[in-house]
Amino acid sequence: MTFLSPERLWLLSLAPLLAAAYVLMQLRRRQHTVRFTNLALLAQVAPRRPGWRRHVAAALFLIMIVLMMIGFARPASSVKVPRDRATIMVAVDVSLSMMARDVAPSRFDAAKNAAKTFIRELPSRFNVGVVSFAGNANLVAAPTADRDAAIASLDQLVLAKRTAIGEAVFTSLQGVRTFDAQASQDPPPAHIVLLSDGDNTTGRTVQEAIDASRAAHVPVSTIAFGTPYGTVDIEGETTSVSVNKETLKTLADSTQGKAYEAADAGQLDEVYANIGSSLGFTTEHRDIAARYTGLALLFALAAGGASLAWFSRLP
Template sequence: MRFEQPLWLWLLLVAVALVVAYVIAQRRRSAYAVRFATLPMLEKVAPRRPGWRRHAPALAFLAAIVVLTVAIARPVTDVQVPRERATVVVAMDVSNSMASTDVAPNRFEVAKEAATEFVNNLPEQFNVGLVSFARTATVVSPPSTNHQAAVDAIGNLQMADSTAIGEAVLTSLQAIQSLDAQAANDPPPARIVLLSDGANTSGSPIDEGAQAASQAGVPVSTIAYGTPDGTIDLEGRTIPVPADTESLQGLAEATSGSFYSAESDEELRDVYSDLQSSIGWTTEEREITNLVAGIALAAALLAGLASLLWFSRLP
């Protein structure tokens, strides 16, 4: 938190002075009471003492002064606000390694379900597209506000040979740039969310895709999906299919995106949920003077109410 007019914070010294004055007054009051009568007589005159309630209104009033002083200084803090618009391209690996059953029932079915939830939870005004990649990369659903088109496309995905991660990034960028051309005056911010469970074995190198995304200012958030011990059976052979976490992490870091690793159904859904929050919201500085002033008013009202209820007078 910072303050637009921090010089007003010097008024907090007034609150400190009030605390000192209150403590001195209470001590003098106790001293006068002892001088007035003996202790047995005091117990008969005032057998019930208010205890902590005697100080509660004063403390609430002091809190009101402190908070009001903070409000006068015009506090500014970072707050999460929903984005008004954005373009998100979901790039999904559909290589044969997605048939691995290390994630039950298999990686492919879980990935489709999680991606569907992700798309459905994005703000309606966002443009959402889908790119699938195996030996090549294809724009299955161009970015648009028709989220159902992307959901339907996810449900119709089919597996194929090889993994072209670099091509997936380049193809996603083309889909984004094609949409931006239609809104050349003010294109929305864009993000690529890429899931892969293998290594780049086809098409352009990952570095080429990372460089293009970096130059375009489009972050690529990557998800390394599957366990290190995942395997598939191919022509009677058992082939290990671990995700290339190092390359996917490098792609995310090179484009200012985020890297995630998911080895289960629950972890993958958590990743997409976190991505949905980070993409759907942005952090902005907002002045919160009204909020702080409202808290000060509430504290002052509480002080007055407590004093009236307990002592039939205002503090």
């Protein structure tokens, strides 16, 4: 068992203080009784009552308080929930060449919009992760069933120099291999979708990426953004940035993926059509505070009932 608000458990430290205060009051009461030396008169003024009964209601009341304190800290039980491990990795090119506006509103914005649409339309059984790549590649959103988190990561992307397509594939494969505790030995079925304008200018080669993908049995589908007429202004100079569709098509064809262009990116449902399933489990924490509240209520009723039955009053 765990607690969703563990900082509230400090209240439990008050329970021993309440118990100690009760014991102290009982000792003081006994001392006052002993000081009353006229025992015959004492028997008439304060008739003898069963001593243990008066402690029962107090004990039940104290247990009720403890249960309420535990419930206030929101106890939760750990439950294993079945979860499909199938994973889609979306790799987005953030190199400066993606600033080109030969694809409206720009290659970069078009790629982000296509990625968001693809993620939103993924069937719920799939997990999705996001990788960005320029001079190197970074896992910006680990594989998750949370679509909002994956889409939000796309809005944080920033353009940078150079393009490392090979590194993007390797980082995506690493994201798959770290999906859960068993992924290093038993990776989930996966597919990589890479959105780029096609040039690999740094890092490991596209051929190395192809070899790694084939060894991992993870297809790479590509979406090419751009035309032969794209240009960008970098540090005051206009540079031609023609799209390299051949590189992207080679990467896709060699890994049993599909090569798309921005115009037909809507056909991406083919990407996940043939991905298999692999059942795993995720641990969820379910709030069980209601159980402790219910138990506290039962002890409160027991304390009140005992006090009414024996002393004709509530504790």
